[in-house]
Amino acid sequence: MKLKPMAAAAAIAAASGCIGTHPAHAQDVDGYPTRPITMVLPYSPSGSGDRFARVLGQEVEKTLGQPIVIEYRAGGGTNIGTDYVVRSKPDGYTLLLAGTPLTVNPSLYKKLSFSVSDLASITMVSISPYLVVTGPKLPVNTFQEFIAYAKANPNKVNYASAGIGSGAHLAGALMNQMAGIDMNHISYKSSSQALTDLIGGQVQLNFSPLVVSTNMAEAGRLKALAVTSLKRSATLPNVPTVSESGLEGYEILGWYGIMAPKGTPDPIIQKLNKAFVDAMHEPTVIKALAVDGIELIPGSPQDMDAFLKRTEKQAARIVQLSGARIE
Numbered sequence: 122m123k124l125k126p127m128a129a130a131a132a133i134a135a136a137s138g139c140i141g142t143h144p145a146h147a148q149d150v151d152g153y154p155t156r157p158i159t160m161v162l163p164y165s166p167s168g169s170g171d172r173f174a175r176v177l178g179q180e181v182e183k184t185l186g187q188p189i190v191i192e193y194r195a196g197g198g199t200n201i202g203t204d205y206v207v208r209s210k211p212d213g214y215t216l217l218l219a220g221t222p223l224t225v226n227p228s229l230y231k232k233l234s235f236s237v238s239d240l241a242s243i244t245m246v247s248i249s250p251y252l253v254v255t256g257p258k259l260p261v262n263t264f265q266e267f268i269a270y271a272k273a274n275p276n277k278v279n280y281a282s283a284g285i286g287s288g289a290h291l292a293g294a295l296m297n298q299m300a301g302i303d304m305n306h307i308s309y310k311s312s313s314q315a316l317t318d319l320i321g322g323q324v325q326l327n328f329s330p331l332v333v334s335t336n337m338a339e340a341g342r343l344k345a346l347a348v349t350s351l352k353r354s355a356t357l358p359n360v361p362t363v364s365e366s367g368l369e370g371y372e373i374l375g376w377y378g379i380m381a382p383k384g385t386p387d388p389i390i391q392k393l394n395k396a397f398v399d400a401m402h403e404p405t406v407i408k409a410l411a412v413d414g415i416e417l418i419p420g421s422p423q424d425m426d427a428f429l430k431r432t433e434k435q436a437a438r439i440v441q442l443s444g445a446r447i448e
Contacts, residue, residue, distance in 0.1 A: 163202025250350035294443035331414035
């Protein structure tokens, strides 16, 4: 598997014309694939998406017989990379590792050059909860104690996130509404700085991916109060869910999935679906990816369509609650 450097963001801004309207010829379907496939990551290198792309890419290229080239196109809250894929030729040679922002951004941004429907689903890859953590200085040890503390200190409790519209931002907005509390949202440029300030007491709560915060919680540097899934995580089975801790039905999940430009021929979609689904059943892939609360959920394109529709509707409701908006 090869790596390709990030292309200039200006190339996206200069792009124009109709979205996803390029026809695919029959010969492109019959012998597909005959050349390398590019998987676009609309995120920065070295994040969790990077690991998913590398592990899946290495396994899928064994089946398809062609390299999976990873191309980073970060920026614009993932909109730059997503826009690039939407405008690419729908021939199966440009794919997107989509994630949580895809279903949030349509409600968050005033203007977008694309919609979720401009992409074709191939398969869901994973879902994962957030770990609700506080620092060692806060005088609470359970989720219920935290809610009581927040109610006793209105407008004095801050929660951190990786940015406006991020999963953590929406998790806090939903918690405010369901618990009847009034936490302040503090946006950080990096999760590491947010955790540093959490430990130092500058912020009082964070919604952190389990892969980032589990070790710190087990070491006592953070207090794990709850997980944001409806069921407990196998990684931290003694940590309750938010739902069972008093906010029944509360659920916020991060996710990844594989998509292609709208109009990609169905035979290609089906071939890619089989390759990625088969890869996610390989023991080596499961061992590498299904860790720290991450659950692999390979399925059909229709399964992913239903998930996206449900998730986009939920995101729209929470974005409205948060009052967040990006011009």
